[in-house]
Amino acid sequence: MIRVARRLARSRFALPGALLLAVGLWSALSLPSGAQAASKSGSHRAHHLRGAKGPGTRTPTGAQASKPPPRTGHHVLPTPGATIFVNTKPRVTPHATACTRDAERIGYRSPKDSGSPQNSTPRYLVCSHGEVVQYGDNAIVYRLPPASYIAAGHKLFEENCSSCHLATAQGSAAAPSLRGVGPATVDFWITTGRMPAATPLQVQATEKPPRLTKRQAEEVAAWVNSLTPSAPYIPEVNLKGANLREGATLFALNCAACHTITGAGDALAYGTYAPSLHAASPQQVAEALRTGPGNMPRFTGNLSDAQVRDIVAYVTEKIQHPTNAGGFGLGGVGPVAEGFVGLLFGVGGLVLVGFWIGERAK
Numbered sequence: 405m406i407r408v409a410r411r412l413a414r415s416r417f418a419l420p421g422a423l424l425l426a427v428g429l430w431s432a433l434s435l436p437s438g439a440q441a442a443s444k445s446g447s448h449r450a451h452h453l454r455g456a457k458g459p460g461t462r463t464p465t466g467a468q469a470s471k472p473p474p475r476t477g478h479h480v481l482p483t484p485g486a487t488i489f490v491n492t493k494p495r496v497t498p499h500a501t502a503c504t505r506d507a508e509r510i511g512y513r514s515p516k517d518s519g520s521p522q523n524s525t526p527r528y529l530v531c532s533h534g535e536v537v538q539y540g541d542n543a544i545v546y547r548l549p550p551a552s553y554i555a556a557g558h559k560l561f562e563e564n565c566s567s568c569h570l571a572t573a574q575g576s577a578a579a580p581s582l583r584g585v586g587p588a589t590v591d592f593w594i595t596t597g598r599m600p601a602a603t604p605l606q607v608q609a610t611e612k613p614p615r616l617t618k619r620q621a622e623e624v625a626a627w628v629n630s631l632t633p634s635a636p637y638i639p640e641v642n643l644k645g646a647n648l649r650e651g652a653t654l655f656a657l658n659c660a661a662c663h664t665i666t667g668a669g670d671a672l673a674y675g676t677y678a679p680s681l682h683a684a685s686p687q688q689v690a691e692a693l694r695t696g697p698g699n700m701p702r703f704t705g706n707l708s709d710a711q712v713r714d715i716v717a718y719v720t721e722k723i724q725h726p727t728n729a730g731g732f733g734l735g736g737v738g739p740v741a742e743g744f745v746g747l748l749f750g751v752g753g754l755v756l757v758g759f760w761i762g763e764r765a766k
C-alpha cells in the first residue's frame with residue numbers, strides 16, 4: 405500500500421489530480437451558499453423597496469389622508485384602484501352580521517377576495533345558523549371544520565396540547581394563546597408536525613412527521629375555534645388556471661428574500677430560519693401565506709386569492725419539481741455554475757486521462 409502511494413506521489417498527474425479534487429470539493433461545499441447569496445441579491449432590490457419584510461405604502465389624498473393607518477403590526481401594499489389597503493387579520497364572529505359583505509371598517513378596506521370573509525365573492529359565502537361556514541372565490545375556498553368535529557377535537561387537545569397551551573387554550577409561559585387564531589393556523593402547525601412540539605422551549609419549532617392525522621388536525625382546529633370563532637378558515641386551493649409566471653414574480657418579490665429563490669430556506673436572526681418549501685403541500689403553502697407562522701408576515705388583505713394560488717402553484721410545481729433538461733440541477737444555482745462544474749470535471753477528467761496515457765507510453 406505504501407509503495408503504491410509513493411508511486412502515485414511521483415507520477416506526473418498526482419499534483420493536477422489533487423488540485424482537481426480540492427477544487428471539486430470546494431465547489432461542492434460552496435455552491436449551496438452561493439445559490440442562497442444569488443437569490444438574496446436578486447431579491448434585494450424588491451426587498452429594499454418594500455421595507456424590512458413588508459410592502460410599501462400608498463399615500464392617500466384629501467379627507468382620507470387625515471386618517472392614518474392603524475398600528476396593526478402588519479404591512480400595507482398598494483393595490484390598483486384603491487386608496488389604502490391594510491394587511492389585517494380576517495374577522496369572523498358567530499353572529500349573522502358576519503355573513504354580510506361589510507368590507508369597510510375604520511375607514512379602510514381590503515381588496516376583493518383577499519382572504520377575508522368580509523370581501524368574499526358572494527356566491528362562495530355560506531352561512532349556517534348565523535355563522536360563516538365557508539367563504540372565498542374560485543381560486544381558494546375557505547371552509548370551517550364541521551361542528552361534529554368539536555367533541556373529538558376537545559379530547560385530542562387535552563391529550564396532546566393542554567400541557568403547554570393549558571386546558572382552555574389560553575396559553576402559558578411555555579406556549580402562546582390559541583384563542584382567535586383561526587382554524588387554518590391550528591391546521592398548519594399540526595399537519596406540518598411542528599405541533600405538538602418535541603421540545604416546547606426551543607427557539608423555533610421544527611418540522612417533523614405529524615403525530616396526528618389530517619382529520620385529527622381539523623378536529624383540534626374545530627374545538628379551538630369554537631372557543632373564539634375567527635379566521636382564516638382552512639383553505640382548499642384550486643390550482644386549475646394558475647398563472648405560473650405571475651407566481652414566479654410574486655414569489656421573488658415576497659418570499660425569496662427569506663426562503664431563497666430556490667425555496668431551499670435560509671437562516672434568519674436569533675437562531676431562527678425560513679424553512680425549506682420542497683415538501684410543503686398546496687394547502688400548507690396557502691395556510692402559511694394567510695396565517696404568517698413564526699417570523700413570516702401574514703399576507704391576508706394584500707394578496708388576492710388568485711395571487712396566493714399562483715404562488716402555491718409555482719412552489720408546488722416549479723420549485724418542487726424543477727425541469728433540469730441538462731441533467732442534474734445542482735441546487736438550481738443556474739447555468740454558469742452548472743457549466744463550471746461540467747468544465748471542471750469534464751476537461752479536468754480528460755487532462756488526467758491524458759497524463760495517464762503519457763505515463764503508460766513511457
